Amino acid sequence: MNDHLVIILFVSVLVALTNIRPAYSQIALIKWHVYVKNEMSQYGPILHVHCKSKDNDLGLQNLTAGAEFEWHFKLNFTGSTLFWCYWRPEKGNIYADFKVFWKDRELFEKCNYKNCIWIARDTGLYLRNVPKDYDEFWYHWTPGSMDTYLHP
Numbered sequence: 001m002n003d004h005l006v007i008i009l010f011v012s013v014l015v016a017l018t019n020i021r022p023a024y025s026q027i028a029l030i031k032w033h034v035y036v037k038n039e040m041s042q043y044g045p046i047l048h049v050h051c052k053s054k055d056n057d058l059g060l061q062n063l064t065a066g067a068e069f070e071w072h073f074k075l076n077f078t079g080s081t082l083f084w085c086y087w088r089p090e091k092g093n094i095y096a097d098f099k100v101f102w103k104d105r106e107l108f109e110k111c112n113y114k115n116c117i118w119i120a121r122d123t124g125l126y127l128r129n130v131p132k133d134y135d136e137f138w139y140h141w142t143p144g145s146m147d148t149y150l151h152p
Contacts, residue, residue, distance in 0.1 A: 033072045034083060034101050035117045038063040042122040044090030049120075051085040051100065079103050087120055094141035096125050110136070 038047040045065045051058045055076075061069045075081045083101040088094070100118050101107070107116065110129045117128035119135055126135040 029074070030113060031072055031074055032101065032111075033070060033115045035068050035070045035115065036061070036063070036085065036100070037068040037117065037119045038065055039119050039121050040089055041065065043092040043094070046090035047120050048088045048090070049085055051083055053081065053083045056083075075103070085118075087125065088145065089120070092141075093145060094143055095145055096120075096139050096141055098125070098139055 034051075036049050036051065040047055047063045049061045049063060049069060051061070051069075051071070056073075058069075058071055063069060073081065080103060081101065082099060082103075084097070084099045087096040101116055107127075109131070110127055111117075112130035115128075115130055117130070119126040119128065124137055124141055125139040127138050128134075129136050
């Protein structure tokens with residue numbers, strides 16, 4: 001092969017590599033951020049949120065309208081890091097209880113491999129699709145209450 005062809009091939013491979021998603025092995029090195037935002041209006045000014053993982057209890061957060069709560073972490077050694085949150089607005093007899101971070105390619109892509117942004121609205125719970133810059137509906141509010149989750 002002539003030298004020009006080798007250089008063109010090498011540059012093409014480098015360009016292709018810069019445009020692919022991070023490998024799962026690289027994901028373990030990422031400092032992840034999870035944001036929980038209160039954009040509710042109908043169900044009161046306060047949103048009670050209690051988030052935890054197997055190893056970390058982040059405690060009860062009382063978010064006023066427009067407020068947010070954020071934490072950051074790196075994946076554990078096995079890559080099985082999982083956080084879930086219990087959500088209950090001050091008014092209305094509704095709640096939600098679901099995972100906000102887990103090892104999942106679709107979630108990682110929507111979080112742009114760094115920032116998972118969950119938004120509570122009167123109509124349900126949304127995840128910001130960061131690369132596409134819009135909020136996707138993910139969960140409905142459940143009628144009733146599970147107050148035991150609010151007290152660690």
